[in-house]
Amino acid sequence: MSEPTNRLVSEGAEEELYKVYTIHEHGEVELVDYLGADSSVARAARTSYQRSEGKTAEHDKKLIMRLWKDRHTSPFEMVNLTFRIRLPIFVMRQHVRHRTASLNEWSFRYTECPDIFYVPAEDDVRSQHSTNKQMSGEPLSAAESQKARKLIDESNRRSFETYKELIEIGVAREQARVVLPVSAYTQIVWSMDIRNLLHYFSLRLAPDAQKEIRDYAKVMAKIVKKGWPMIWEAYESGRS
Amino acid sequence: MSEPTNRLVSEGAEEELYKVYTIHEHGEVELVDYLGADSSVARAARTSYQRSEGKTAEHDKKLIMRLWKDRHTSPFEMVNLTFRIRLPIFVMRQHVRHRTASLNEWSFRYTECPDIFYVPAEDDVRSQHSTNKQMSGEPLSAAESQKARKLIDESNRRSFETYKELIEIGVAREQARVVLPVSAYTQIVWSMDIRNLLHYFSLRLAPDAQKEIRDYAKVMAKIVKKGWPMIWEAYESGRS
Amino acid sequence: MSEPTNRLVSEGAEEELYKVYTIHEHGEVELVDYLGADSSVARAARTSYQRSEGKTAEHDKKLIMRLWKDRHTSPFEMVNLTFRIRLPIFVMRQHVRHRTASLNEWSFRYTECPDIFYVPAEDDVRSQHSTNKQMSGEPLSAAESQKARKLIDESNRRSFETYKELIEIGVAREQARVVLPVSAYTQIVWSMDIRNLLHYFSLRLAPDAQKEIRDYAKVMAKIVKKGWPMIWEAYESGRS
Amino acid sequence: MSEPTNRLVSEGAEEELYKVYTIHEHGEVELVDYLGADSSVARAARTSYQRSEGKTAEHDKKLIMRLWKDRHTSPFEMVNLTFRIRLPIFVMRQHVRHRTASLNEWSFRYTECPDIFYVPAEDDVRSQHSTNKQMSGEPLSAAESQKARKLIDESNRRSFETYKELIEIGVAREQARVVLPVSAYTQIVWSMDIRNLLHYFSLRLAPDAQKEIRDYAKVMAKIVKKGWPMIWEAYESGRS
Numbered sequence: 038m039s040e041p042t043n044r045l046v047s048e049g050a051e052e053e054l055y056k057v058y059t060i061h062e063h064g065e066v067e068l069v070d071y072l073g074a075d076s077s078v079a080r081a082a083r084t085s086y087q088r089s090e091g092k093t094a095e096h097d098k099k100l101i102m103r104l105w106k107d108r109h110t111s112p113f114e115m116v117n118l119t120f121r122i123r124l125p126i127f128v129m130r131q132h133v134r135h136r137t138a139s140l141n142e143w144s145f146r147y148t149e150c151p152d153i154f155y156v157p158a159e160d161d162v163r164s165q166h167s168t169n170k171q172m173s174g175e176p177l178s179a180a181e182s183q184k185a186r187k188l189i190d191e192s193n194r195r196s197f198e199t200y201k202e203l204i205e206i207g208v209a210r211e212q213a214r215v216v217l218p219v220s221a222y223t224q225i226v227w228s229m230d231i232r233n234l235l236h237y238f239s240l241r242l243a244p245d246a247q248k249e250i251r252d253y254a255k256v257m258a259k260i261v262k263k264g265w266p267m268i269w270e271a272y273e274s275g276r277s
Numbered sequence: 278m279s280e281p282t283n284r285l286v287s288e289g290a291e292e293e294l295y296k297v298y299t300i301h302e303h304g305e306v307e308l309v310d311y312l313g314a315d316s317s318v319a320r321a322a323r324t325s326y327q328r329s330e331g332k333t334a335e336h337d338k339k340l341i342m343r344l345w346k347d348r349h350t351s352p353f354e355m356v357n358l359t360f361r362i363r364l365p366i367f368v369m370r371q372h373v374r375h376r377t378a379s380l381n382e383w384s385f386r387y388t389e390c391p392d393i394f395y396v397p398a399e400d401d402v403r404s405q406h407s408t409n410k411q412m413s414g415e416p417l418s419a420a421e422s423q424k425a426r427k428l429i430d431e432s433n434r435r436s437f438e439t440y441k442e443l444i445e446i447g448v449a450r451e452q453a454r455v456v457l458p459v460s461a462y463t464q465i466v467w468s469m470d471i472r473n474l475l476h477y478f479s480l481r482l483a484p485d486a487q488k489e490i491r492d493y494a495k496v497m498a499k500i501v502k503k504g505w506p507m508i509w510e511a512y513e514s515g516r517s
Numbered sequence: 518m519s520e521p522t523n524r525l526v527s528e529g530a531e532e533e534l535y536k537v538y539t540i541h542e543h544g545e546v547e548l549v550d551y552l553g554a555d556s557s558v559a560r561a562a563r564t565s566y567q568r569s570e571g572k573t574a575e576h577d578k579k580l581i582m583r584l585w586k587d588r589h590t591s592p593f594e595m596v597n598l599t600f601r602i603r604l605p606i607f608v609m610r611q612h613v614r615h616r617t618a619s620l621n622e623w624s625f626r627y628t629e630c631p632d633i634f635y636v637p638a639e640d641d642v643r644s645q646h647s648t649n650k651q652m653s654g655e656p657l658s659a660a661e662s663q664k665a666r667k668l669i670d671e672s673n674r675r676s677f678e679t680y681k682e683l684i685e686i687g688v689a690r691e692q693a694r695v696v697l698p699v700s701a702y703t704q705i706v707w708s709m710d711i712r713n714l715l716h717y718f719s720l721r722l723a724p725d726a727q728k729e730i731r732d733y734a735k736v737m738a739k740i741v742k743k744g745w746p747m748i749w750e751a752y753e754s755g756r757s
Numbered sequence: 758m759s760e761p762t763n764r765l766v767s768e769g770a771e772e773e774l775y776k777v778y779t780i781h782e783h784g785e786v787e788l789v790d791y792l793g794a795d796s797s798v799a800r801a802a803r804t805s806y807q808r809s810e811g812k813t814a815e816h817d818k819k820l821i822m823r824l825w826k827d828r829h830t831s832p833f834e835m836v837n838l839t840f841r842i843r844l845p846i847f848v849m850r851q852h853v854r855h856r857t858a859s860l861n862e863w864s865f866r867y868t869e870c871p872d873i874f875y876v877p878a879e880d881d882v883r884s885q886h887s888t889n890k891q892m893s894g895e896p897l898s899a900a901e902s903q904k905a906r907k908l909i910d911e912s913n914r915r916s917f918e919t920y921k922e923l924i925e926i927g928v929a930r931e932q933a934r935v936v937l938p939v940s941a942y943t944q945i946v947w948s949m950d951i952r953n954l955l956h957y958f959s960l961r962l963a964p965d966a967q968k969e970i971r972d973y974a975k976v977m978a979k980i981v982k983k984g985w986p987m988i989w990e991a992y993e994s995g996r997s
Contacts, residue, residue: 040526041519043534044550054523055566069566070524072552072597081621081706086535086549086601108960114619115708117552117597121566127455130366136376139594139710141561146487147411155455165449171387173449185448192439192456199432208425209405209413211487215367215395216432220455226561228595230619240828247386247451280766281759283774284790294763295806309806310764312792312837321861321946326775326789326841348720354859355948357792357837361806379834379950381801466801468835470859480588606850607935616856626967627891635935645929651867653929665928672919672936679912688905689885689893691967695847695875695940696912727866727931 047074050264058256061249063153063222065123066256068264070228072117075101075267081112098267105271113232116265120227120257125155127219128250131241137233141226146211150200154193155220156186161248172245193220231265235272287314290504298496301489303393303462305363306496308504310468312357315341315507321352338507345511353472356505360467360497365395367459368490371481377473381466386451390440394433395460396426401488412485433460471505475512527554530744538736541729543633543702545603546736548744550708552597555581555747561592578747585751593712596745600707600737605635607699608730611721617713621706626691630680634673635700636666641728652725673700711745715752767794770984778976781969783873783942785843786976788984790948792837795821795987801832818987825991833952836985840947840977845875847939848970851961857953861946866931870920874913875940876906881968892965913940951985955992 039051050071058066079097080086082104104112124132133140157163162182163173177185196218203213229237234257240246241254262269271277279291290311298306319337320326322344344352364372373380397403402422403413417425436458443453469477474497480486481494502509511517519531530551538546559577560566562584584592604612613620637643642662643653657665676698683693709717714737720726721734742749751757759771770791778786799817800806802824824832844852853860877883882902883893897905916938923933949957954977960966961974982989991997 039521039523041531042522042524042526043519043531044522046520046522051521051523067566069560070553070557070595072599073550077550080549084601084621084623084704084706086547086706107965111619112621115550115599115621115706119552119595121564125455126366126370126459130370130373133370133373134380139591140374141564141592141595143564144411157452157455163449163452164447171384171451173451177447181446181448185443185446185452188439188443188446189456192436196432196436196456196458199428203425203428206421206425206428207404207417208421209403211411211413212397212403212425215365215397215460216429216436216458218436218456218458219366224564226564226566226595245827279761279763281771282762282764282766283759283771284762286760286762291761291763307806309800310793310797310835312839313790317790320789324841324861324863324944324946326787326946347725351859352861355790355839355861355946359792359835361804379831381804381832381835383804464804466804466806466835485587605935606846606939610846610850610853613850613853614860620854624891637932637935643929643932644927651864651931653931657927661926661928665923665926665932668919668923668926669936672916676912676916676936676938679908683905683908686901686905686908687884687897688901689883691891691893692877692883692905695845695877696909696916696938698916698936698938699846700935 045074045077047071047264049266050074053260053263060252060256061155061158063123063155064125064253065121066253067121068118068260069121069226070119071264073115075265077115078104078112078268081115082109101267102271102274105274105277108277110232110277113235113268114230116231116268117228118231118234118257118261121224122227122253123222123224124253125220125222125249127155128253129223129225130219131247131250132225132227135229135233135237137229139228143224145214145217149204149210150214150217150221152197153222154197154218155222155249156190156193159183159186162186163248169245173248189220193218231261231268234261235268235277238272285314285317287311287504289506290314293500293503300492300496301395301398303363303395304365304493305361306493307361308358308500309361309466310359311504313355315505317355318344318352318508321355322349341507342511342514345514345517348517350472350517353475353508354470356471356508357468358471358474358497358501361464362467362493363462363464364493365460365462365489367395368493369463369465370459371487371490372465372467375469375473375477377469379468383464385454385457389444389450390454390457390461392437393462394437394458395462395489396429396433399423399426402426403488409485413488429460433458471501471508474501475517478512525554525557527551527744529746530554533740533743540732540736541635541638543603543635544605544733545601546733547601548598548740549601549706550599551744553595555745557595558584558592558748561595562589581747582751582754585754585757588757590712590757593715593748594710596711596748597708598711598714598737598741601704602707602733603702603704604733605700605702605729607635608733609703609705610699611727611730612705612707615709615713615717617709619708623704625694625697629684629690630694630697630701632677633702634677634698635702635729636670636673639663639666642666643728649725653728669700673698711741711748714741715748715757718752765794765797767791767984769986770794773980773983780972780976781875781878783843783875784845784973785841786973787841788838788980789841789946790839791984793835795985797835798824798832798988801835802829821987822991822994825994825997828997830952830997833955833988834950836951836988837948838951838954838977838981841944842947842973843942843944844973845940845942845969847875848973849943849945850939851967851970852945852947855949855953855957857949859948863944865934865937869924869930870934870937870941872917873942874917874938875942875969876910876913879903879906882906883968889965893968909940913938951981951988954981955997958992
């Protein structure tokens with residue numbers, strides 16, 4: 038299916054394209070398009086895209102490390118990743134706060150909501166954190182966890198049944214959806230330049246981020262690491 | 278409670294400050310702060326904020342009308358409105374797409390969700406539009422409407438009960454919330470410059486916007502009209 | 518030099534890549550990278566990047582036309598063009614106002630300014646517009662035009678000589694540059710999603726834009742037309 | 758001239774309003790409008806603007822410090838400063854790169870350029886830095902400095918004379934301006950929320966920023982310190 042291109046190609050990114058990563062039971066992350074390779078950052082910093090300037094990968098890497106260290110981050114905007122992501126509405130509500138992304142989402146005004154909902158895994162039902170008011174703490178006991186999962190699962194099902202009933206009565210999709218829980222899955226195409234994606238990581242990979250969104254960020258970080266290893270190394274070397 | 282200021286003051290906006298408008302049963306819109314008056318646009322266009330240049334309100338108005346007509350919209354960014362808004366999550370999900378706004382929202386990781394949910398009014402349960410796939414059409418019959426409202430109300434209540442039960446078991450707020458329906462109310466502080474607010478109006482007051490968000494946009498438009506009558510007149514004179 | 522890619526490829530864009538267009542005497546525009554083809558817009562609108570959904574180019578085109586007409590412009594952000602542009606500082610000062618672009622520029626703190634300056638062509642020295650205060654009007658007579666060009670050319674040269682002299686005395690580049698005229702050429706890498714690029718066109722191809730920047734916009738528009746013919750057709754069909 | 762307002766007022770900011778600070782020989786910075794006080798940040802973080810919640814200034818300060826430390830910076834967008842700034846084009850070209858600002862500028866298409874230009878002060882003509890390619894280093898000797906200043910001053914004057922001559926011949930302002938040096942002064946109205954203004958400070962107050970722009974940033978920082986002392990203290994306590 039591949040076609041020839043004269044653009045810069047990232048071999049690592051090519052291998053990641055269209056690979057569907059599963060997150061939790063129903064979540065998905067898939068790299069569906071990208072712009073630029075590690076060397077795009079170096080070329081932009083040199084304000085030059087000429088291929089034969091005698092600059093080696095080693096030159097590029099040094100430059101990328103220095104740009105990051107010196108907080109000259111604008112060249113990092115020349116690389117872009119586009120993901121298809123299936124995620125629960127409560128995770129989506131955090132994603133959408135990153136205003137530099139471009140975003141398209143399923144509309145439940147337009148199509149019916151599918152019957153898939155988030156339920157935490159048995160070993161991942163967490164208690165309220167004892168001191169940090171906004172975080173979760175230790176996992177609940179197996180018994181509590183099972184009880185909680187059952188409650189969540191049944192609530193999801195009942196809400197969905199009501200949703201279907203409303204549709205059958207003839208209620209418009211845009212109104213019927215109001216009963217859907219934020220555990221319902223939606224799907225987005227989400228495109229962000231890598232400078233802002235790294236900023237997203239710095240917030241969403243942090244320990245105070247909710248685990249459910251961290252799980253998404255981790256997969257995307259893994260893809261960045263494979264496709265843009267020099268940029269990732271710069272990022273890991275310290276916060277810009 | 279008023280204090281003296283040397284800033285430009287909009288008399289109309291002063292009257293609107295802290296006035297709480299109710300939308301549907303539980304929704305609220307309140308202007309909580311603002312920056313600039315009609316004449317701020319004219320002053321910015323003249324790149325001058327000197328008070329005594331012999332420019333009258335009539336000069337300002339002419340200039341504002343011409344700027345809008347000629348699509349010189351950057352001076353309109355010098356006026357800013359900050360609202361407190363209580364709105365259901367499904368309306369919030371449309372609001373948040375306007376990326377030029379500044380936004381703070383209740384976090385249900387941090388505080389418990391209150392027991393208020395959106396249920397459409399009896400004369401406002403709408404059928405699916407017959408031809409436009411993303412819109413609603415005519416109201417349902419009284420009988421259907423009552424049935425739909427009952428279904429929605431009961432679903433909201435049941436979901437909320439499950440939510441409370443999960444909290445009692447000890448599930449962290451950030452996980453318990455997954456069963457909450459998008460009819461649940463959240464609250465935001467939302468700040469936007471008037472250029473982008475007018476763009477928001479052009480999309481959200483349009484006939485193809487969902488009625489529930491249009492009801493919010495209408496109230497904000499009314500406030501703009503009172504506080505910034507020249508800008509509103511320019512906006513109404515035709516799309517920039 | 519081409520390599521295989523699994524990404525969407527625009528054949529028209531591939532032909533435009535690295536083609537250097539000359540503008541005026543010293544200006545240049547070159548497409549150096551791009552993201553996405555016409556069908557990327559349709560795929561984003563469907564929130565799906567699956568290749569085999571049985572959607573033909575005809576389906577895509579219809580959808581693109583409708584999205585534009587209905588002002589659903591977010592899917593157009595999934596296409597991105599990156600240009601290398603050599604342009605005089607006075608044109609750059611207008612370019613940079615488009616805040617949604619990513620931008621890297623030569624720094625005359627870092628490198629010396631090259632000896633190239635804008636001088637209008639003989640048939641393009643324009644008089645002040647008789648009624649519109651911000652525009653130029655008819656061309657000057659041949660005699661006046663020659664005189665003006667001579668004045669501009671000599672002024673450019675003298676300023677550059679002073680610049681070189683300052684450097685020789687040992688003045689830092691960042692200070693020596695203050696004598697450089699805005700006719701001096703700078704170079705940028707400029708990346709913008711196509712939605713915002715079309716907005717740039719709507720302002721910079723307009724009759725009230727300065728001819729010198731319009732000449733740049735025209736070349737970029739030509740490239741868009743070749744690489745993204747459906748999007749261009751939608752744009753031409755009427756303002757979104 | 759003051760009028761009553763029901764908005765939050767910053768006493769420190771009121772004292773700064775319309776105070777014109779001079780920078781170098783011809784530069785100016787003047788706070789011409791503002792939105793919000795220290796407590797606006799706390800109120801936005803609480804998603805509440807109610808005046809009587811029993812929260813004291815001490816509560817607000819603690820909250821502001823914690824928000825900054827925890828990188829919860831969105832509430833800081835609820836405060837806004839609008840400046841009138843007169844600055845040379847080469848400083849403007851750095852200012853304009855801060856894309857979150859709203860900006861209006863004199864247009865030399867519309868009005869004639871005034872006869873004021875930047876010339877470094879006698880003790881501020883700097884040599885090229887010996888190791889850092891983009892920075893200046895030690896001041897030049899008095900003799901070199903005098904020579905450099907004379908060269909710059911004469912070059913400015915000659916360029917301006919040519920500019921006037923071109924205007925007299927009848928060349929349109931938009932073309933005549935091409936001979937103007939980047940030492941020419943322009944004027945802007947520049948509005949930015951304080952979160953992004955603090956980010957601007959972190960870049961433009963840094964030792965690697967050009968001294969000429971640092972001089973502008975310093976004055977604005979002084980104004981922020983007076984008008985928003987808690988926010989300033991949070992900023993100084995460490996980078997967010």
